[in-house]
Structures are given as structure tokens and as C-alpha cells.
Amino acid sequence: MENLNLEIITLITGVILVLIGIWGLLTQKNLIKIVIGFTLFDTGIHIIMVSIGYVKNRTAPIIDQSVNINDVGNSVVDPIPQALVLTAIVIGLGVTALMLTYVLKMYQKRKSLEINNYNDLKW
Amino acid sequence: MVKNSLIFIVLIGFAVLLADLFVGFNGNTDLNTLANHYAVSGPEEVGSANLVTAVVITYRGVDTLGEVTILFLAAAIVSFLLKVEAGASLNRKLRSTSEILDTASRILVPVIFLFGIYVFINGHLSPGGGFQGGAIIASGLVLMLLAQPAKEVGHKLITLVESISGISFVLIGVAGVLFAAGFLDNKLLSLGKFGTIFSAGVIPIIYIFVGLKVGAELSGIITNLHENQNEA
Numbered sequence: 001m002e003n004l005n006l007e008i009i010t011l012i013t014g015v016i017l018v019l020i021g022i023w024g025l026l027t028q029k030n031l032i033k034i035v036i037g038f039t040l041f042d043t044g045i046h047i048i049m050v051s052i053g054y055v056k057n058r059t060a061p062i063i064d065q066s067v068n069i070n071d072v073g074n075s076v077v078d079p080i081p082q083a084l085v086l087t088a089i090v091i092g093l094g095v096t097a098l099m100l101t102y103v104l105k106m107y108q109k110r111k112s113l114e115i116n117n118y119n120d121l122k123w
Numbered sequence: 124m125v126k127n128s129l130i131f132i133v134l135i136g137f138a139v140l141l142a143d144l145f146v147g148f149n150g151n152t153d154l155n156t157l158a159n160h161y162a163v164s165g166p167e168e169v170g171s172a173n174l175v176t177a178v179v180i181t182y183r184g185v186d187t188l189g190e191v192t193i194l195f196l197a198a199a200i201v202s203f204l205l206k207v208e209a210g211a212s213l214n215r216k217l218r219s220t221s222e223i224l225d226t227a228s229r230i231l232v233p234v235i236f237l238f239g240i241y242v243f244i245n246g247h248l249s250p251g252g253g254f255q256g257g258a259i260i261a262s263g264l265v266l267m268l269l270a271q272p273a274k275e276v277g278h279k280l281i282t283l284v285e286s287i288s289g290i291s292f293v294l295i296g297v298a299g300v301l302f303a304a305g306f307l308d309n310k311l312l313s314l315g316k317f318g319t320i321f322s323a324g325v326i327p328i329i330y331i332f333v334g335l336k337v338g339a340e341l342s343g344i345i346t347n348l349h350e351n352q353n354e355a
Contacts, residue, residue, distance in 0.1 A: 008145060015141045022137055026130045048144065053158075055151045061174035062250060063166060072166065076174065078151070078158040079165075083178040090254050090337070095195030095346045101201045102353060119265045 003110040010051035017044030031103045031113045035096065046085045052083030137248035170261050171247040171323040179252070184307035188292065191336060195289065198340040202278075205347040220270050228270035235263030242329040243334030247323040253330040257337025263340045268349050276346045288332040295325055295332075 016041055026039025056075050059066055061079035068075060107113055154162060161178060169177040178186050243256030268274065299308035309324030316322055 007151075008148065011145045011148065014275055015138070015145070016140065019134055019138060023130070023134060026133065048141075051150075052144070053151075055154060060250070061162065063172045063174070064249075069166065072174075073154060073159050073163040076154075076162050079161055079174040079178050080158055082175045083183060086175065086179060086252075086254060087186060090190055091193055093341075094194045094259075097201055097348075098197050100348070101204050104348070105204055108351075 005054075005056075007051045007054045010047055010054070014044045014047030014051060017041075017047065020044075031106065031115060032100075034115070035099045035103065038099065039096055041094065042088075042096075046088055046092075049081045049085050049088070053078035058084050131184060143184050166317060169323060169326070170317055172317065173247055173252070176247050176252055176323075176326060176330070180311045180329050181307065181324075184296070184329075187333070188296065188307070191289065191292065191333060194337065194340050198285075198343050201344050202347050205351045207350050217272055220272075224270050226336045228266050233264050235249060235266065236260055239263065239334070239338065243306065243330050244327060245320070246330040246334075247326045248320065249276070253333030254329075254337050256334040257339075258332070261341030262336035264345055268345065272349075276341070276342070276349075278346070279344070281339045281343045284335055285343070288336040288339070291327060292336070294334045295329055299325075316333060 008088060010052075019036055021037045021041030024040060025034055028034050028037060058077045059073055061082065062078075063069060080118040103113070106118065110117060112118075153159075161182060164175060165171070165174050165177045165182075170179045171181070218303075239256045239259035241256075242251035242259055243253045244257070262278070268353050273348040275276030295311070296307040299311050300306050303309075303311045307329075309326055309329075312324045312328075314322060320327070
């Protein structure tokens with residue numbers, strides 16, 4: 001158990017969230033629940049990315065009193081995954097809003113949220 | 124039964140794919156070369172105390188422009204799909220807002236807007252930035268619409284703010300080509316004293332525009348979804 005440190009715990013949490021998300025995408029019949037599965041998938045990937053960029057015993061990449069300005073390279077974690085996740089969260093929000101809009105339009109058309117009632121593309 | 128086992132196999136497959144990530148992963152002890160460059164020379168080159176902001180706005184500024192464009196596209200498609208006729212009022216039966224929610228929202232909404240503006244103005248100094256500040260402003264709008272569902276939010280104002288800030292973002296980038304080293308270069312203005320609010324070149328200005336744009340886009344999405352509640 002001694003190697004169960006912070007980054008491993010967050011990494012495993014992220015992987016579990018991804019798996020729950022995929023499970024939700026594959027098994028749920030309600031359109032809203034499918035969207036929720038997708039966002040869980042999204043969040044899991046964000047947690048994985050941030051935990052991969054973590055460096056042991058270091059602080060956030062913001063230079064303030066806790067960071068020595070002459071020794072930044074040895075006191076902060078990797079800023080690049082955090083910037084990427086910032087981008088990914090915003091894109092994820094846009095995608096979620098779009099999916100919910102489509103769900104709303106589908107519900108207005110057929111009055112149903114059950115995916116089994118939408119079999120136009122089934123053969 | 125077959126279906127369930129197939130789902131199980133897919134999940135196991137993904138678990139095996141992702142297992143590679145943490146089998147043998149013991150955490151980093153050092154920054155890699157690129158991250159080290161950003162961390163060591165970022166404060167001098169960009170002048171931003173928040174290194175994530177330095178990466179987002181200056182080193183990878185074009186990516187951020189693309190990201191803002193994607194968000195704009197999403198907001199535009201949402202408003203295209205959810206367009207309601209002008210003048211169509213809410214025909215839902217609404218319970219009247221409780222005293223607590225009404226009073227609390229009157230006090231809190233201006234404070235939330237102010238906090239959002241604070242977050243994006245200080246994006247180069249403290250945790251936060253344009254995207255976070257914009258999201259906070261939109262959350263204030265959600266509270267306002269919860270308390271007063273019949274309130275009309277002006278689409279014209281939202282579109283105006285969004286267009287002006289988007290164009291300004293691109294114009295600052297082009298000004299960087301003409302008067303500084305390249306597209307979105309932040310040495311367009313002097314870097315100023317490190318750690319003060321008027322520092323880091325054009326980063327605060329770009330982040331103000333990003334904050335206004337993101338706030339306007341999210342408000343547009345929320346307003347569109349809100350106006351469609353009566354038709355379903």
C-alpha cells in the first residue's frame with residue numbers, strides 16, 4: 001500500500017469514472033441518462049490528464065508567495081495538461097449543450113425519451 | 124444475456140486499454156523539457172504570474188481562438204435549433220417565487236456578476252480567467268431566471284457583446300502581427316511590473332474579451348433552453 005500516493009489515487013478515480021461513463025452510454029435507454037454517461041466519460045478523462053501532469057510535492061503553476069521566483073522550474077507542476085483540460089472542459093460544455101438541445105428537439109417531435117422509440121436508422 | 128456479456132467485454136477492453144496508464148506509473152518527479160521552459164522563462168517572456176494563463180493565452184493562443192470559435196458554433200447551433208417566435212410568452216403554469224429565493228437572488232445576482240468580472244480581470248495573477256469568469260456570470264443568470272422565470276433576457280444585447288468581444292480578440296491578434304512579433308503576441312503592450320494588475324502585456328485585455336464572450340455565449344444557451352421550456 002505504500003505506493004498508493006495522490007497521483008495514483010486520482011488516476012484510478014479517473015479511470016473508474018471513464019468506465020462508469022462507457023457503461024452508461026452502452027446500457028441506458030433514457031436519452032438524458034446517455035448524455036450524463038457522456039459527461040462522466042468526459043470528466044474522467046479530465047481527471048486522468050490532470051493527474052498525469054502532477055509532479056510530486058509541488059504546488060499549482062501560479063507564482064505567488066509560496067513559489068520562489070528564482071526556482072520556478074523545481075516548485076510547480078506541469079502547466080500544459082491543465083491548460084489542455086481548461087480547453088477540454090469548455091468544449092465538453094459546448095458538446096453537452098448541443099446534445100441536450102437535440103434531446104429537447106427529439107422530445108418535442110415524438111414525446112419520448114426512450115431510445116428504443118427512435119429506430120429510423122435501425123436495420 | 125448475450126448483450127450484457129458483450130457490454131462486459133467492451134468494458135473489460137477499455138479497462139485493459141486504460142490499465143497501461145497506471146501500471147508502472149509512479150508519478151513524475153521532474154518537469155519535462157517543454158514544461159520546464161514554460162515554467163522557467165514564462166514569467167520573463169510573458170509576465171503572467173499564472174502560468175496556465177501564459178500557456179492558454181500566449182504560447183497556445185491560436186488554440187484558444189479555435190476553442191472560442193467552437194463554443195460560438197455550439198451556441199449558434201443551439202439558438203438556431205431552439206428559436207422561438209418573438210412575442211411568444213411563457214404558457215407554463217408557474218408557482219410564484221418564494222420570498223426567500225426572490226430576495227436572495229436580488230442580493231446575490233449583482234454580487235455573482237461582480238465576482239465573475241473580478242475572476243476574469245485577475246486571470247493573469249490568480250486562479251481563474253476568462254472562461255471561469257464567463258461561467259460564473261452565466262451561473263448568476265441561471266439564478267436570476269430561477270427567481271424570475273417570466274423575465275425576458277435581451278437577445279440583441281447578448282449578440283452584441285458576443286460579436287464585439289469576438290472581433291476584438293481577432294483584432295488584437297492581427298495587431299500583434301503588425302506591431303509586435305506575431306499573431307496574438309503579448310508584447311504589444313509593455314509587460315509592466317510583474318504581479319500587478321496592469322502587467323503581462325495584452326493578456327488581461329484578451330481575457331476580458333474572452334470572459335465577456337464566454338459569458339454572453341453561455342447566457343445565450345441558457346436563455347434559449349429556458350424559453351423552450353413552455354413548448355415541450
